[in-house]
Amino acid sequence: MKILFQHARILTMDDQWTEYTDGWLLTDGKKIAALGQGDVPAVYDEMIDCRGGILIPGLVNTHCHVSMVPFRTMGDDCPDRLRRFLFPLENEAMTPELVYLGALYGMAEMLLSGVTTFVDMYYYEEEVAHACIEMGMRGYLGETVISQKTPDSEQPDGGLAIAETMMKKYSGHDRVRPIIAPHGTTTVSEEALKKSHRIAAAYDTLLTLHVSEMDYEMQYFADQGTTPIQYLDNISLCDRHLLAAHCIHATEADIALLAEKGASVAHCIGSNTKAGKGVAPMRDMARAGISFGFGTDGPSSGNTLSLFDQMRLFAVCQKTAYHDRSLFPAREIVRAATRGGAEALHGMDYGILRPGYKADITLVATDGPAMFPLYNPYSALVYSANASDVSLVMADGDILVRNGQLIRADLSQLRQELYQAMGPFNRAAEKYADMI
Numbered sequence: 333m334k335i336l337f338q339h340a341r342i343l344t345m346d347d348q349w350t351e352y353t354d355g356w357l358l359t360d361g362k363k364i365a366a367l368g369q370g371d372v373p374a375v376y377d378e379m380i381d382c383r384g385g386i387l388i389p390g391l392v393n394t395h396c397h398v399s400m401v402p403f404r405t406m407g408d409d410c411p412d413r414l415r416r417f418l419f420p421l422e423n424e425a426m427t428p429e430l431v432y433l434g435a436l437y438g439m440a441e442m443l444l445s446g447v448t449t450f451v452d453m454y455y456y457e458e459e460v461a462h463a464c465i466e467m468g469m470r471g472y473l474g475e476t477v478i479s480q481k482t483p484d485s486e487q488p489d490g491g492l493a494i495a496e497t498m499m500k501k502y503s504g505h506d507r508v509r510p511i512i513a514p515h516g517t518t519t520v521s522e523e524a525l526k527k528s529h530r531i532a533a534a535y536d537t538l539l540t541l542h543v544s545e546m547d548y549e550m551q552y553f554a555d556q557g558t559t560p561i562q563y564l565d566n567i568s569l570c571d572r573h574l575l576a577a578h579c580i581h582a583t584e585a586d587i588a589l590l591a592e593k594g595a596s597v598a599h600c601i602g603s604n605t606k607a608g609k610g611v612a613p614m615r616d617m618a619r620a621g622i623s624f625g626f627g628t629d630g631p632s633s634g635n636t637l638s639l640f641d642q643m644r645l646f647a648v649c650q651k652t653a654y655h656d657r658s659l660f661p662a663r664e665i666v667r668a669a670t671r672g673g674a675e676a677l678h679g680m681d682y683g684i685l686r687p688g689y690k691a692d693i694t695l696v697a698t699d700g701p702a703m704f705p706l707y708n709p710y711s712a713l714v715y716s717a718n719a720s721d722v723s724l725v726m727a728d729g730d731i732l733v734r735n736g737q738l739i740r741a742d743l744s745q746l747r748q749e750l751y752q753a754m755g756p757f758n759r760a761a762e763k764y765a766d767m768i
């Protein structure tokens with residue numbers, strides 16, 4: 333099937349920053365066949381008039397726990413809530429059904445905000461895989477490895493076996509890309525971290541974990557005269573497989589290490605600042621040449637799964653932190669949300685609007701009140717646009733959102749199904765009422 337997009341402001345995100353002000357783009361099956369301006373192709377099956385909307389590569393969310401929708405707005409202002417009620421409540425009340433329905437809902441939210449690819453870390457991760465296939469997104473899915481009891485394993489580190497089973501089952505799958513996701517530097521034993529890395533290397537996949545994020549984590553390593561990132565390097569985890577989430581407190585030496593070893597970073601400014609944890613030194617990481625993308629973190633950490641929120645927060649926090657208005661021009665921020673995220677995941681066949689690349693496309697309408705006038709489309713995307721401006725989303729050649737509506741699912745129905753399944757979860761949450 334050949335689909336022709338016409339009358340679009342196309343931002344290709346290629347090496348030359350090529351733009352077409354009244355451009356067209358032709359897809360053929362799963363790939364982009366051609367794009368340009370003037371001389372529109374005559375052969376196609378369907379034509380979509382973009383009415384001057386901005387066409388960009390599908391957005392890439394590099395860090396999420398998509399199934400945590402039931403936790404959204406729960407104890408947002410509660411210090412140390414991870415240990416005080418999140419871990420306990422997960423163990424008591426998280427079920428495969430909730431993970432599946434939460435994933436469907438969260439993916440609907442991501443698609444409606446233009447995300448086509450995401451990285452996930454959670455329990456019952458195979459349920460997320462099922463949801464991913466149903467919704468048509470590309471998911472890098474990592475079963476959590478943690479050295480304690482979890483919702484889906486009585487044994488510490490039970491996630492290792494679950495992750496490896498997923499590696500075998502989904503090897504070569506186009507949409508579901510299994511990865512390994514040890515939880516963090518202080519929540520996973522050294523032995524389990526090393527085993528996780530062996531699995532990542534054997535299957536040539538990503539290893540993602542929370543790192544350099546928590547105050548107690550920093551203190552724990554400082555007491556030993558080191559940092560979490562240096563510890564990861566000491567145990568041979570710091571290499572091209574590593575997708576380090578957060579890195580808020582990365583030192584100059586940590587940054588040099590990540591750059592030298594080819595590790596990439598998932599930067600989650602929304603969740604980091606909401607929790608008062610700090611602003612990661614992204615200017616210095618970018619200067620060191622580290623690949624990075626934006627992550628929303630889970631719906632309970634960042635509250636929205638919209639990368640438009642992340643782009644804007646990234647801009648204002650970096651400029652403020654370094655006291656420099658010229659830092660990270662808007663087009664670099666749009667690049668990080670698209671191509672940068674793809675590069676951080678070693679996804680080298682999407683993230684750019686270029687012939688031969690996967691047809692992952694997001695169309696942002698420009699008829700919303702904040703989208704006029706439009707001197708600089710990159711600025712409009714970073715500072716003016718909202719998730720609700722996304723009008724069409726295509727992933728791998730399939731149209732998943734059209735006219736701002738999901739094609740494969742009904743949002744109100746997903747919400748109703750999730751709500752009905754949340755009864756036991758809500759009852760279990762009652763004992764934490766003083767915190768939430």
Ligand SMILES: [Zn+2]
Pocket residue numbers: 395396397542577629630
């Ligand atoms: Zn996280």
